[in-house]
Amino acid sequence: MKEVSVQVADFDVGTEIAALSAADPMAGAVASFVGLVRADKLAEQKAGSGETASQPERPAAVTAMTLEHYPGMTEQALADIVAAAQKRWELRTVRVIHRVGRLLPGERIVFVGVSSAHRGDAFAACEFIMDYLKTQAPFWKKEETPEGGRWVDARTTDDLAAKRWQPD
Amino acid sequence: MNLKILYFASISEAIGITAENFAPPPEVTTVGGLRDALARQHPALLKTKNLRAAVNRKVCGMDADIADGDEIAFFPPVTGG
Numbered sequence: 001m002k003e004v005s006v007q008v009a010d011f012d013v014g015t016e017i018a019a020l021s022a023a024d025p026m027a028g029a030v031a032s033f034v035g036l037v038r039a040d041k042l043a044e045q046k047a048g049s050g051e052t053a054s055q056p057e058r059p060a061a062v063t064a065m066t067l068e069h070y071p072g073m074t075e076q077a078l079a080d081i082v083a084a085a086q087k088r089w090e091l092r093t094v095r096v097i098h099r100v101g102r103l104l105p106g107e108r109i110v111f112v113g114v115s116s117a118h119r120g121d122a123f124a125a126c127e128f129i130m131d132y133l134k135t136q137a138p139f140w141k142k143e144e145t146p147e148g149g150r151w152v153d154a155r156t157t158d159d160l161a162a163k164r165w166q167p168d
Numbered sequence: 169m170n171l172k173i174l175y176f177a178s179i180s181e182a183i184g185i186t187a188e189n190f191a192p193p194p195e196v197t198t199v200g201g202l203r204d205a206l207a208r209q210h211p212a213l214l215k216t217k218n219l220r221a222a223v224n225r226k227v228c229g230m231d232a233d234i235a236d237g238d239e240i241a242f243f244p245p246v247t248g249g
Contacts, residue, residue: 035249067248068177070241073225098248110249130249136227138241139248140177151178154218154245 003094004078006069008101011111016095020113024092027115031122033130037065039105060145067100067109070138074098081132085114088128089121096129098139128165135162169194169236173206176243179219182212192234199223200230202240218245 001023005011013034020030039062082094097111112129116122141152173190180186192205199221207213222241223232234240 069248070174070176070222070225070243073222073241076225077227134249135246137248138176138222138243138246140244141247142177151181151244152247154247158249 001093001095003082003096004075005097006071006074006078006100007097008099010099010108011097013108013111016097016111016113020093020095020115024115026117027092028117029119029122030113030115031119031126032111032113033126034108035110035130037062037103037105037107037109060147062105062143062145064102064104064144066102066142066144067098068140068142069098069100073138077137078133081129081136084132085125085129089116089125091116091121091125094125094129096133098133098137100139131158131161131165134158169196169234171202171234171237172239173202174239174241176241178244179212179216179242182216183210197233198230199228199232199234199240202234203230203242206242213242216244219243220245 001019017030017032021027078096078098082096085091085094092115095111095113099109103109110133112126114122114125114129116125135158143150143152169192171190171192172187174187175183175185190206192202196202196205203213203219213219220243221228221230223234224239
């Protein structure tokens with residue numbers, strides 16, 4: 001099974017989970033995460049990010065989102081994150097899919113699926129991969145709103161989420 | 169020294185290009201020095217908060233060394249997922 005995919009096309013969650021389940025007879029658990037484009041992302045970002053708190057609060061529905069990436073580096077960065085997870089936990093199979101291009105609210109952006117012998121490793125590795133993906137993999141989101149386009153600011157909460165996996 | 173420079177997301181939008189070839193002055197030996205040299209043409213590089221860089225597709229600090237033929241990318245903090 002291909003480990004990492006960066007693609008414009010959508011993916012089928014059921015197909016991916018079925019493939020993870022079938023890939024290794026020693027797998028006793030499959031954990032997965034699906035990220036979606038949220039329609040109210042901009043309004044939520046303004047409320048949640050200190051960096052934009054000085055801007056006036058205005059509800060601005062996101063009508064679409066475009067994901068840009070660094071072809072050539074993205075795939076390697078994702079593979080490095082998967083390798084770090086495999087070093088840390090006993091994993092059987094890992095699958096990461098990240099979409100690029102223009103996406104509409106409700107569309108799937110990202111899939112992370114992990115199989116392991118027991119559930120603890122699969123749950124933890126799935127969350128670890130997402131936390132590192134959000135802070136290390138070279139993707140950038142630009143939101144379209146009725147008021148124009150806007151690049152999404154990085155969130156300090158994402159940095160903190162990734163840092164909690166590091167030793168004190 | 170000849171370098172391939174790439175710009176992404178808000179940086180490339182502010183500068184108006186996504187890539188260029190650049191031969192820095194001989195005293196430039198680090199990513200940070202390169203950024204300062206490029207900023208004479210592209211002031212947006214110095215205005216970007218938390219500018220990030222990669223040398224040959226690996227994220228690095230502004231103190232990283234550069235060498236002939238390197239591919240060097242400048243971009244804002246990532247926001248995928």
